[in-house]
Amino acid sequence: MRTDLATAQSLAEQLLVSAGVPASAATLQAELLLVAEAKGVPSHGLLRLPRLLRRLRNGTASPTNTGKHEWLSPCYLSVDGEQGLGPVVAHRALAAVVPAAERHGVAVCSITNNNHLGMLGFYAGRIAERGLVCLGMTTSEALVHPWGGTEAMLGTNPLALGVPAQPHPLVLDMATSQISMGKVHDHALRGVPLEPGWALDAAGHPTVDPVAAKSGSIAPFGGPKGYGLGLGLGAMVTFLTGAAYGTAVGGTLDDTRPSNKGDLFILMSGAGHSASEYLDQVRRSRPADPGTPVAVPGDGARARYQESVAEGIDIADDLWRELTALTEAAHPEAVLAD
Amino acid sequence: MRTDLATAQSLAEQLLVSAGVPASAATLQAELLLVAEAKGVPSHGLLRLPRLLRRLRNGTASPTNTGKHEWLSPCYLSVDGEQGLGPVVAHRALAAVVPAAERHGVAVCSITNNNHLGMLGFYAGRIAERGLVCLGMTTSEALVHPWGGTEAMLGTNPLALGVPAQPHPLVLDMATSQISMGKVHDHALRGVPLEPGWALDAAGHPTVDPVAAKSGSIAPFGGPKGYGLGLGLGAMVTFLTGAAYGTAVGGTLDDTRPSNKGDLFILMSGAGHSASEYLDQVRRSRPADPGTPVAVPGDGARARYQESVAEGIDIADDLWRELTALTEAAHPEAVLAD
Numbered sequence: 001m002r003t004d005l006a007t008a009q010s011l012a013e014q015l016l017v018s019a020g021v022p023a024s025a026a027t028l029q030a031e032l033l034l035v036a037e038a039k040g041v042p043s044h045g046l047l048r049l050p051r052l053l054r055r056l057r058n059g060t061a062s063p064t065n066t067g068k069h070e071w072l073s074p075c076y077l078s079v080d081g082e083q084g085l086g087p088v089v090a091h092r093a094l095a096a097v098v099p100a101a102e103r104h105g106v107a108v109c110s111i112t113n114n115n116h117l118g119m120l121g122f123y124a125g126r127i128a129e130r131g132l133v134c135l136g137m138t139t140s141e142a143l144v145h146p147w148g149g150t151e152a153m154l155g156t157n158p159l160a161l162g163v164p165a166q167p168h169p170l171v172l173d174m175a176t177s178q179i180s181m182g183k184v185h186d187h188a189l190r191g192v193p194l195e196p197g198w199a200l201d202a203a204g205h206p207t208v209d210p211v212a213a214k215s216g217s218i219a220p221f222g223g224p225k226g227y228g229l230g231l232g233l234g235a236m237v238t239f240l241t242g243a244a245y246g247t248a249v250g251g252t253l254d255d256t257r258p259s260n261k262g263d264l265f266i267l268m269s270g271a272g273h274s275a276s277e278y279l280d281q282v283r284r285s286r287p288a289d290p291g292t293p294v295a296v297p298g299d300g301a302r303a304r305y306q307e308s309v310a311e312g313i314d315i316a317d318d319l320w321r322e323l324t325a326l327t328e329a330a331h332p333e334a335v336l337a338d
Numbered sequence: 339m340r341t342d343l344a345t346a347q348s349l350a351e352q353l354l355v356s357a358g359v360p361a362s363a364a365t366l367q368a369e370l371l372l373v374a375e376a377k378g379v380p381s382h383g384l385l386r387l388p389r390l391l392r393r394l395r396n397g398t399a400s401p402t403n404t405g406k407h408e409w410l411s412p413c414y415l416s417v418d419g420e421q422g423l424g425p426v427v428a429h430r431a432l433a434a435v436v437p438a439a440e441r442h443g444v445a446v447c448s449i450t451n452n453n454h455l456g457m458l459g460f461y462a463g464r465i466a467e468r469g470l471v472c473l474g475m476t477t478s479e480a481l482v483h484p485w486g487g488t489e490a491m492l493g494t495n496p497l498a499l500g501v502p503a504q505p506h507p508l509v510l511d512m513a514t515s516q517i518s519m520g521k522v523h524d525h526a527l528r529g530v531p532l533e534p535g536w537a538l539d540a541a542g543h544p545t546v547d548p549v550a551a552k553s554g555s556i557a558p559f560g561g562p563k564g565y566g567l568g569l570g571l572g573a574m575v576t577f578l579t580g581a582a583y584g585t586a587v588g589g590t591l592d593d594t595r596p597s598n599k600g601d602l603f604i605l606m607s608g609a610g611h612s613a614s615e616y617l618d619q620v621r622r623s624r625p626a627d628p629g630t631p632v633a634v635p636g637d638g639a640r641a642r643y644q645e646s647v648a649e650g651i652d653i654a655d656d657l658w659r660e661l662t663a664l665t666e667a668a669h670p671e672a673v674l675a676d
Contacts, residue, residue: 106444153620161567163570222559222560225559278584282487285491
């Protein structure tokens with residue numbers, strides 16, 4: 001099913017409003033889902049909406065809370081997310097932290113009890129466009145095994161980094177796992193084997209069977225370094241935010257548990273000089289494939305976004321039917337008027 | 339040649355003092371070299387000492403400068419390293435920044451014009467032992483090709499992370515390259531081929547010939563993610579410090595150029611809770627090899643350090659002869675007294 005972004009955005013907004021979310025918050029939450037679709041990251045897109053609606057209806061997510069702010073110092077904001085919508089809580093927190101970073105050169109925002117943020121790169125890109133470096137981190141359910149280990153002990157613990165530059169900032173947004181658990185599920189649905197090294201089964205043995213991997217664990221990216229990075233980021237967020245860790249993390253992949261992961265943002269203003277020329281030197285350097293120029297993180301996602309704006313996005317038929325049915329259930333009068 | 343740490347430390351100190359370095363600075367600089375040897379990272383050890391002595395004698399490194407401090411805000415220290423010794427400048431800067439981080443929850447230290455710091459993990463570990471999170475970054479000469487590129491455009495841009503915990507902090511210290519250029523040189527010396535995927539030759543073609551790779555480039559670790567991380571860290575340090583970037587970086591692998599790379603430290607105090615229990619859960623989780631427990635970053639280096647304290651360190655014969663000869667040249671009276 002192909003649709004344009006505006007139609008999908010409007011559908012998502014309506015569903016959120018019908019679950020009690022104020023209009024401006026619904027617009028922001030829907031935007032995070034649609035930006036992910038448009039950038040080619042459906043794991044952070046509309047497929048999360050039905051779960052989010054269930055969480056709103058059963059009270060594990062609050063439609064109206066925007067977070068309790070406590071400034072631990074003029075440059076350190078601690079936020080209790082009050083189980084609000086992830087993007088709504090994060091957006092308000094970052095809006096408060098940007099002036100602090102501009103004034104003091106650095107400011108930190110730690111967030112707990114907040115629902116899924118969506119694509120971390122969204123925030124890093126926005127902050128970089130305002131002229132600040134942004135490091136963004138979040139923890140998640142234990143799905144990844146340690147290097148040399150066999151049990152799921154780490155989240156996919158993504159790292160986002162935005163660095164201001166012209167014409168476009170550098171925007172890195174990467175999980176510290178080799179693949180996502182969404183990819184395992186996708187392979188299982190399509191009956192396609194995994195690649196060796198991607199996953200272990202529940203007993204801790206290497207497997208290419210996606211069904212076996214669903215109850216097992218996925219590998220860190222890049223061997224011991226990627227494991228070290230993922231664990232280090234997770235331990236740092238735990239230490240700084242007081243969030244849950246390891247197998248105790250829940251609330252972003254289920255309908256019933258309060259979200260207890262942690263989010264952390266570090267914003268810094270530059271005392272140096274622009275990175276624009278360097279990034280352009282990298283883009284202009286000799287590519288391995290003459291037809292494929294060297295890309296800087298964020299370039300590919302930006303190109304896919306522009307393409308999606310022009311040509312629309314493809315939504316899985318099942319998901320579209322589910323969302324449409326939810327809309328009709330929420331607005332029976334709209335159906336009657338047809 | 340096997341020696342004990344104290345003997346090697348004393349030798350290094352003597353050589354530095356004879357090049358005009360004050361005793362306490364010589365002790366610190368020598369310690370950084372010996373900690374690297376003891377932790378099994380000889381690329382950051384004594385092999386760097388002859389070059390450092392040449393830099394001290396020809397004026398590209400200052401024996402006495404300790405950096406000019408400028409506080410851009412109460413939590414942002416900008417340091418002009420004045421071409422002092424890397425560890426001396428960094429140590430004084432971090433000593434000034436720790437109280438700022440304790441007071442404000444976060445503090446940043448950016449350093450330019452500073453010689454090679456040595457192992458970044460040394461600083462991250464020390465800061466973590468004082469109860470603060472430490473993120474440390476530094477840029478370096480362009481040796482690494484972009485993912486999808488064929489030219490050396492990035493430094494090995496290491497990242498260090500220290501997270502306080504009992505009984506030991508987590509201490510991550512990793513280059514964002516697949517291997518070090520030192521490893522390429524080592525393979526070339528021993529006539530051992532590289533593994534596929536490690537390096538490109540000067541024309542940008544994949545090679546396993548270490549001699550061809552010496553004039554080419556080495557791969558980022560972990561594919562596109564490791565490339566994105568290395569480039570992102572490099573661009574961030576450039577933006578925040580004003581240091582040189584890409585192929586313009588020099589001064590840590592040569593005798594003649596002033597050091598123009600950038601160093602960046604972010605220190606944060608915890609508003610959350612200890613990461614100790616989580617790290618111990620990871621250590622106790624089921625290992626892939628029953629005889630090899632799962633390790634947390636820093637565990638291996640700590641064990642090697644203890645082993646080196648007990649059993650001494652192995653220094654390449656050529657290097658030991660060179661250092662001994664330098665000592666005799668610096669202290670002819672010591673030779674006469676023998």
